[in-house]
Amino acid sequence: MLRALHDQAELSEKFMGSLLARNIDLEEDLCDxxxxxxxxRLARVLLxxxxxxxxxxxxxAEVPALSHETLAEMVGTTRSRINYFMNKFRKMGxxxxxxxxxxxTELLTDLVLHD
Numbered sequence: 001m002l003r004a005l006h007d008q009a010e011l012s013e014k015f016m017g018s019l020l021a022r023n024i025d026l027e028e029d030l031c032d033x034x035x036x037x038x039x040x041r042l043a044r045v046l047l048x049x050x051x052x053x054x055x056x057x058x059x060x061a062e063v064p065a066l067s068h069e070t071l072a073e074m075v076g077t078t079r080s081r082i083n084y085f086m087n088k089f090r091k092m093g094x095x096x097x098x099x100x101x102x103x104x105t106e107l108l109t110d111l112v113l114h115d
Contacts, residue, residue, distance in 0.1 A: 038077040042085050043112045045074050046095065050103040063101040 005012045032041055050061035066074075068082040075082065089095045094111060096102040 033076055038075055038081055039085050039088075040112060041075045041077070042071065042082060043089070043094075043108050045071065046089075046101075046103050047105060047108055047112065050105050050108075059104065059106050060096075061103050061105055063103050065100060 005015060032044060036044070046063060049063040049066075052064070068079045068086065071086075072079045072082045086095065089108070090097060092107075092111075094104050094108045096104070
C-alpha cells in the first residue's frame, strides 16, 4: 500500500482526501454527541442517511429501513426515545412512514439548523 501511495499520485490524493473526510465526520459526530440533545442527533442521523441515496438533492428522500434499536445505537440513546422522536417527527411532517421511511430533507434541516 505504501508503495502504491508513493508511486501513484492520483491514488495518494484520493486516499488522503478520503481519510480527511472520514476524520471530519468523526469530529462532527463527537461534537454532536457532546453538545446536542438526542432529538437533534436523531434528525442529523436521518439527514445523513437521506444523503446516502442516489438522489441526495431531492426534497424527499427514502432512507434505508433501520430498526429503532439500530437508530438508538447510532444516536446514543434508548429505543423508546427514538420511538418518541420518530412519532414526533411524523406528526410534525418531517418524516413519513408509507412502507418505507421518507425524510423531508428541507424541513428536517431547518429543525437541525434553527434549534
